[in-house]
Amino acid sequence: MVATKQASAALRKPAKKSRKEALAKARASKEAKRLGQEPEPVAASPSTSATPAADPVSAENGIPVKLSASKRKLDLMANFAPQPSDMSQRLLLLDLSCLTALFKPFSCKSCGGKLTVISDTRKGFVCQLKTVCLRCEAVLSKTMTSKTLKGSSHYDINRRAVLSMLNVGLGFAGHTTFCETMGLEGLTEKSFASHVREIHQASDRLKTAVLNKAVKKVYEAHGKAEGDVLDIAVSYDGTWQKRGHTSKHGLGVVIEVTTGLAVDYHVMSSFCQPCSTKGVTMKKKGEAAYNEWWEQHKVSCTINHTGSAGMMEVEAAKTIFSRSLGRGLRYTTLVADGDCKTFNELQELRPYGDTSICKEECTNHVSKRLGTGLRNLVAAESKRGTTLGGRKQGSLTQAKIALLQSHYKKAVASKSATVGELSKKIWTTFYHASSTDCNPQHHLCPTGTRSWCFYNRALAFGKDPPSHKNRSSSSISPHVAEKVRGVYERLTAPELLQRCLKGLTQNANEAIHSTIWSRCPKHLFAGRRRVEIATTIAVGNFNSGSTSLRELTEECGCGVGKISIAHGLKRDFARIKRAEKAETVEAKRRRVDMARAVTVAQQEFLAAEGGPSYISGGF
Structure with missing residues (x-):
């Protein structure tokens, strides 16, 4: 049986590897197709360079994988992890009736009567358990269900209960609801507050x-x-x-x-x-x-x-x-x-x-200014009788504003060497979006067979450039571009871009x-x-x-056992896996696509419904 399982596992491993190889080959084939012939008409996505730079940390199947911030920090602080302070501690929730059933086979040594367990002297989650003879009513043994904290009259389990409530974002009201659902006698408000003070x-x-x-x-x-x-x-x-x-x-x-x-x-x-x-x-x-x-x-x-x-x-x-x-x-x-x-x-x-002290701008906040500026521009021009939005080809829709903002953000976050270089990257996205068949403006776009610009890529292959119609999802008409230019001029001011060269964020x-x-x-x-x-x-x-939660638990006077450490390590592992997955190129592209799809869907809903159903301050 063991040999069969090992053989099955051995067969599964190459299959997993072959799937990865197949994905890598598919990507390579797609890239070769793109480089060897004119691509199908797809939406162009301006980037800040002709070819994406590989991440120096790691790469899987040719796709750059950035080291996540969570893994970097946890690896950095790994040597501060504390050891378990109480290896024998194992806390349980018990039903008293089940505990009583354990004593049914035993009898009192004095009178031969049956034994039972009763609870007495309750203090929060702690009570005193007594082994009592049902015939002579003699108390044979007694114990508290939790030990007291060192140098304190408070009990360990009560302190842990309050700390747990605070860690999950609940106070005394949440504690009371928990006890109500579990059928437990919890802490009083005064006792809960006393524990909060000591935890603080x-x-x-x-x-x-x-x-x-x-x-x-x-x-x-x-x-x-x-x-x-x-x-x-x-x-x-x-x-x-x-x-x-x-x-x-x-x-x-x-x-x-x-x-x-x-x-x-x-x-x-x-x-x-x-x-x-x-x-x-x-x-x-x-x-x-x-x-x-x-x-x-x-x-x-x-x-x-x-x-x-x-x-x-x-x-x-x-x-x-x-x-x-x-x-x-x-x-x-x-x-x-x-x-x-x-x-x-x-x-x-x-x-x-x-x-x-010198100031650096958060690139996320700076890029939001473009979206805000374009939306305000559409509203202002609408009051003057000029329509920039709508469903016409080249109009400034919400989805297009989001796409222009995304391209602006990518340029600002590119960590350019000089203000001139950064300004060029931003204006590249503007001119590419405002180009038409009559007036192509791709002089700033990267050249070569690997360029993201469909126009310059076609020229590199020695072919006639295709029509601009439906080639770029960020395209705007000439009269819209004329109005939008002022927003771009304001957001490419040298004093602003000087504070964006490092591409830092407040993420x-x-x-x-x-x-x-x-x-x-x-x-x-x-x-x-x-x-x-x-x-x-x-x-x-x-x-x-x-690690820090375990340290706080010990600082509160409670021991840390193997179970707590196991749960913590499992949580850290899951955190790193989520962060690493979110840093992959596929995950980032999927998040962008989903955000755009939601914007487009909402815009279509509003158009079909004849406008917004609720306006703040409206009747």
């Missing part, structure tokens, strides 16, 4: 460890010894706990560009529960009573920001940059979005004295924001402690995966 203290201690490890890796990546002042490029972005402009909590995270590790963060809050309840009551009793109460409360008050929610991003940045020198770092290059308020405030603050910040708010959902109310705990867990997970 543990997360504060973990924050220092997590960020220090990240800084150590940054020094190693730059080949510098710790203690020297290191100038680094960072991306910074703010995020808020509530949508809109009325959030009571906000935070900012700084991520080092080279390693992709979060090196610092700061949480801002303009809300304190005791101040909004007890404080209001004490004010009504008089100034003397309030001042007496305030002297006792100010140490634990959670308010550290006074002002609008929008200024939280600015104040968090000023705090983070001001304390960076204490850690041996200077954030001399700042990758930020188009909002200049934060950068201007940092320029006025001058945290590094005569050493200035890492957006990723960590989603990780934070998955543990502290925006639609649920939360206090500053909850936000800080969620941020610490999220930053730790972002930097080093499941």
